Amino acid sequence: MQRPNRVDSDRGPSVSLRLRDTSLGWDNSELVRNLSFDVPAGTWTCLLGESGVGKSTLLRTIAGLIEPRATTQVLADDGAPVAGRVAFMAQQDLLLPWLSAADNVALGARLRGERTDAARVRDLLERTGIAARGDARPGKLSGGERQRVALARTLMEDRPIVLMDEPFSALDAITRVELQALAFELLAGRTVVMVTHDPFEALRLATGVHVLSPGDNGSHIAMVPPGNPLRDPTDPSLRDSYRQIMEALGKRGMTGSPASAAA
Amino acid sequence: MSKVAKPLAVFVGLLVIWHMAVSVFDIAPFILPGPLAVIEVAISRADILLGHAAVTFMEILLGLVFGTMLGSASALFMAYFRQARSWLLPVLVVSQAVPVFALAPVLVLWFGYGMAPKVAMATLIIYFPVTAAFYDGLRRTEPGWIDLARTLGASKAAILRQIRLPAALPAFASGLRVAAAVAPIGAVVGEWVGSSAGLGYYMLLMNGRVQTAAMFAALFILAIMAVAIYFAIDAALRRLVAWQPEADPAAFT
Incomplete structure (x- = not known):
């Protein structure tokens, strides 16, 4: 679809993010420690993980809405501060x-x-x-x-960086798929970090997928699904990635494949 | 149509029961005059009654204006300056433990027999519900809105003015509805304690002269006025928060 491009003209180059020694948790308890990973410029990075592990807290930290805990560092590759260059989209439309x-x-x-x-x-x-x-x-x-x-x-x-906290989870399946495609098209070139509970959504949109778990950085699982987004999540080539995500999420012998789960 | 007709039918029914009770039990007119006697007095003394009603109406109106202004200002002040809250809120709550009626003689002593002490009474009575409700609303802003506003680079003042304040308007409206309902109490009690005009004064005067029908006439005018003020304010508030989804528990008409 050909559309005028003038909206994006003044944004400048894409920004990549580095997270170093990030710790997540509540007042005195730390659920995740020493988490480090990179968010490549101009792509979608999806964060998964069980509820309460601190995915939303991580987004809020990147956005500068809460004080980073302890050693946490959120760095942009151009050295300029990250806060002030992010746009935020939440599950509730707000x-x-x-x-x-x-x-x-x-x-x-x-x-x-x-x-x-x-x-x-x-x-x-x-x-x-x-x-x-x-x-x-x-x-x-x-x-x-x-x-x-x-x-x-x-x-x-x-803004060059867009943070999304389950933006599509409250929508019905068809609307969700439509909006995923629309967002992917319109946010092209921006660095997107999205929290989601839906492995299919991650497999559809993400260049990099990170599954966060309580504990040290070592227990966090990073993967790059094959192919380029926007993928078809029911594609058989994503079966291994899907299983990997589900195993990382479940860790208690949860099984399933895209084929059986999609049926 | 039936929305108006139903309560009206109940009202007329009550008048009929009242009329029948007075004639069947042969109640002395100075104890309880019949509705017809009250209407008769209301018509024959319309000019006197309306003169007193105007005084009371002004007292209620000014009390509403001052009470709402003071209450809103206090709520905004506490919402903007967090430190102020821990100083002011306890004082506010304790002040409510003092019955406003008990202050009436003092207010008359300070402000004289004119309109001022009645306006002060009404203001005091209105102040607390407005402050409490509005402040509560200002405090309970959807946290996501504030997060969003902060990522959009909004200042604290802009967040208060453009997000927290409009978001608190429904709560403010509830507070003001309560205030509108209790405002006449303040004015009338003020008139009872010491005055030379107003419906409360006239009721007391007629009571002393055992002109019970005139007292009831004043009472009815007061009630009609109070209801009119309530609905006028309610209508204005509905326009103010027209964006609010229709599920208003305060709507009983």
Whole structure:
């Protein structure tokens, strides 16, 4: 699909991230220690792991929303600070119910007291496929439409790093697949870190997959599924990757293959 | 239509029962006058009653304005300055342990017999529900919104003004509805303690002269006024938070 490219023109080069000696956990208990891995520039990196292991905390740390614990280092390859260059997209769309869809897309400028680039808002609403709903309040939008607005809001900021916390998990299966493809297309060239619970989603979108487990860096499993995203997660060549993820997640003899799980 | 008709039918039914009870049990008019006698007095003394009603109405209105302003300012202040909260909140709660009615004589002593002590009473009574509800709303902002705003580079003031404040409006509206319902109490109690005008004053005066029907007439005008104020404020608040999904437990009409 040919679309005007002017939205992405001023973003600058992609940024890769390095996480070093990251520790995750609550006040006095550390679940994950010395976690280190790289997030390559301009690709999707997916984080999986059991609930409560600290995936969301990791995203919040990268975003600079919480103080990094102890030795944690989040570094960008160009040496500039990471915080301030990230856009954040969560499981809840986080649309403000009192603003129209278009005003929600322009939220960043509104909050910073800047002038809203109305043409850019229109362009993004069009590219996310909700141009007709720009004046509607979030309460009048479907779950899929709301997440499209959230995606447009994320793109509006034009940040090189995009952090996503299960952005598609609340959607029905068809809408989810549509939005995965749309997000993948529109976020091309950006460095994306996405937390997900869905191995298929990771296999579809990710260049690198990391399964976090409690303990030292050694118990975290990194893999690079074969082929290039956007993959078809039911492709037989992904069977081994799927099994690897499920084993890393389950660790108690959980079995299954894409074929049987997809059936 | 039936939304209005049903409560109206109940009201008329109650008037009929009242009328029948008075005539069947032959109750003395100075104990309980019949509804017709009350209506008769209300019409014959309409100018006097409306004059007193205007005074009470102004007291309630000014109390609502001042109480809402003070309450909102306190809530915003505590929400913005976290340190202020631990100083102010306990004082606020303890202050509510003092019955506002007990303060009425003091307020009359300080502000005289005019409108001021009644406005002060109404303000005091309105202040707490507005402050408590609004502050609660400001404190309970969806944490995801604040995270999002921070990644968007919003200042603390911008987050308060553009996210926490609008998000707290439904809670503020609940507080103001409670305030609107109790505001007339403050004004009337103030009038009872010491005044020369207002429906509360007139009721007390008629009570002393055993003109019970006139007292009831004043009471009904007060009730109608209180209900009108409540619904006017409710309608305004509905417009203010029109974006809120329709599932309003406060809606009983």
